[in-house]
Amino acid sequence: KNEVEQSPQNLTAQEGEFITINCSYSVGISALHWLQQHPGGGIVSLFMLSSGKKKHGRLIATINIQEKHSSLHITASHPRDSAVYICAVVRNTGNQFYFGTGTSLTVIP
């Protein structure tokens, strides 16, 4: 069983819709990262969280440490948001990332 589970695996939305991607993990962590990967492979870090909530533009990330759950929200989605969104955790016993399998988002104009 993967330490990090994401849902949904695939998501199609109409432009302007509010989008939520969920991440659940089963291990103790020191940090959780949300990453964005576009076709071609490059990965960009969106957020690093250890508690609470962070906002950057139309993106909001929240984490509930007790429930071992995080969400990434995109408000007023746009076709350029189409990408794979990956949740990755850093275990509190080490330094490496453990990645979810990603959520493939397609936003239709």
Added chain:
Amino acid sequence: DTGVSQDPRHKITKRGQNVTFRCDPISEHNRLYWYRQTLGQGPEFLTYFQNEAQLEKSRLLSDRFSAERPKGSFSTLEIQRTEQGDSAMYLCAAGGGNTEAFFGQGTRLTVV
């Protein structure tokens, strides 16, 4: 520009050949990671450096794989006697852990 440069971007090699990839973090980062990603999957950890010291290695990293970071700046990942199962995207990341992570564009390896 993520601040991490990987070279080459693409590599096609024949089975049995050796290949070497390079990762250059532009700014100073103590931590450097190598990951491997196959189609439709999330990245899998391969190895981790703190400065020039290789501190963790995944069990995925067979004896055919070796990584170095000789001066604590750039890093190389070598695969000897490549197999078709080695075909994947190899990603390098600097920082990470409890700090922001910076990923390179990756090297896509195809073993034919």
